[in-house]
Amino acid sequence: MFDPLARKSNKCDQPFNVDCGDRIELQPPKGNKNCPRKNGFFAHPDPSICHVFFNCIDGQHIESTCTPGLHFDEYQGICVWPDTAGRTGCGKMEAKLKDGFECPKDQQADNRGQVVAHPKFAHPEDCQKFYVCLNGVMPRELGCSVGEVYNDEEQKCDAPENVPGWFHEIS
Structure with missing residues (x-):
């Protein structure tokens, strides 16, 4: 146009x-x-x-x-x-992902006591992946960029050396 x-x-x-x-x-x-x-x-x-x-x-x-x-x-x-x-005929959204993850029923609060609109959760097996629950109910699996891992404490993708318990120094 x-x-x-x-x-x-x-x-x-x-x-x-x-x-x-x-x-x-x-x-x-x-x-x-x-x-x-x-x-x-x-x-x-x-x-x-x-x-x-x-x-x-x-x-x-x-x-x-x-x-x-x-x-x-x-x-x-x-x-x-x-x-x-909002397209029709594409299949409906599932509240449970293929790997079995469902958003917890309890609402998550931040460090100020405010309800988190889209809470995040670490993937149990893959440190590069995490889940987001849109509006607290609809799960989505997301992943970090190459070279980053999910930092559950900071609720973001981060360098491995910044993630407690992940980085191990080889002696």
Whole structure:
């Protein structure tokens, strides 16, 4: 879409990046099966395939896949949690992960006594992974970047030498 306020020389951008105000008309599409328009990011044509999307450039598509557990949101042009994408026909969200993890029923409080909205929990076997309970009830498995481990005390990914009990000096 044309963005007259863009500070770059090419003033065309993806629809989710342009505020058209009350300009709602678009040129007729010149797309194909995988590219409804010649350029843009588009959901897979099969509505039950929610983790695959197409990046179309001049009518040629490049198939991309979201990180496991995420769905493509065509309105934002990114992969998001399934409940955020709000797509239908993709399968329902489970309150229990495949490895059996469920969010604890008791609410977690921080050191000031405030309820933690999205509490985190260390993975029992993999020090690079951890769980987040969205709104305290919907579990998600996440992981730290290469070279980092989950620091349960700090509730964040950290260098191994900063995680108590993890780093062992070899004599």
